[in-house]
Amino acid sequence: MWKHHASCLKKNEAEKNQTPLGQDELQQDIQERGRYALCRMIVLDEQPYTVRSDCVKVSLEEMELLKVVFSRPGMSRVSITIDCWTGVNNKSFICVTSHFIDKEWRLHKKVISFFDITSHKGDDIAKVLIKALTNWGIQRLFCCTMDNAKNNSVAIKEMKSTINARGMLVSNGQYFHQRCVAHILNLAVVRVREAVKWINGSSTRSKTFKNIAKVCKVDTKKLLCQDVPTRRNSTYLMLEAVLPYKPVMKLFSNVTPQFGRDLRNLKHNDLTVSVPREEDWIEVRKMCSFLQSFYVMTRLVSGTTYATSFSFLMEMCDIFLIIKRLEDDEDVEIRHMAKKMMEKLGKYWLEGDELNPNMNKILYIAAMLDPRQR
Incomplete structure (x- = not known):
């Protein structure tokens, strides 16, 4: 901020020579x-809004600038x-993100x-969109x-x-409806999740756990992290972090x-x-x-700073091959899990004798235009 203040003084001094201003x-x-620089620092660094009115002002100004971009004659199509x-307070939320390419x-x-919405019913979602x-x-x-929800x-x-x-x-x-590629995993790891949640629920418990880890000579640099059940990438990260702590x-x-x-007093779907x-640790290791393969694949098809449509074909082929191998695994539970994953994946992408009506054919065109896949 001091540097910015100094640059402002120099700039204003130069402007002063051109346009006279009073002290x-x-x-x-x-x-x-x-104040404007402070607001941008708070917003970009995701700090608490200590100057709320100024941040709102900056937000409104940025919104008007973006509206100008959307209204330009040569503006590309927007996806x-x-x-x-639904949050922990049972309120329903929706987030709309735009993606476009400039000139x-x-x-x-x-x-x-x-913003929050009254419900996740289709009619309500359509109205707000x-x-x-x-x-x-x-x-x-x-x-x-x-995703492909009703x-x-x-x-x-x-x-x-x-x-x-x-x-x-x-x-x-x-080509309007594009199914989400990243929604392909549906695995439950209840015992590990609840154990991590209990340990991290108190600073005293967490400190005791870390002290025991030192006694067991376990590296505590990678801390226990709780996953978000609907975000399967975070499930993999949770399992990877907890394995050394067995x-x-x-x-x-x-x-x-x-x-x-406390854990025995919990119930999850009658479990x-x-x-x-x-046996749980054996399953976690499996x-x-x-899951590491799916973690890598999901990151590739969930990029926010690069285009993903042209690369989907090779990634989807790799995912199908991985699941096919899992369907032949010697472990019965792994085979059952792979079957469920293939059924889930097939609703979006699998094509048999006839074209899958849920499959957006524009993605094939994007893959064909990628010279690396010729």
């Missing part, structure tokens, strides 16, 4: 520049990504809406990425019937009897939760061995 006006201008979820061929990602597009002045759309399919249908009448879509909306977890349960008692057992 009071000069001081006011310096203060305004400083949007929708994410819906310099730079990929942009801008969050254009983030159409309102967001109207408020931002977006006139030309390419595709909308959502409510989302209803929302897509409602949106297409409304915005296609305005001539906003390509080929009457034939002997620590056992000793901790002996030293802290309340650990086991009694407990401290992770030996999961990590192949």
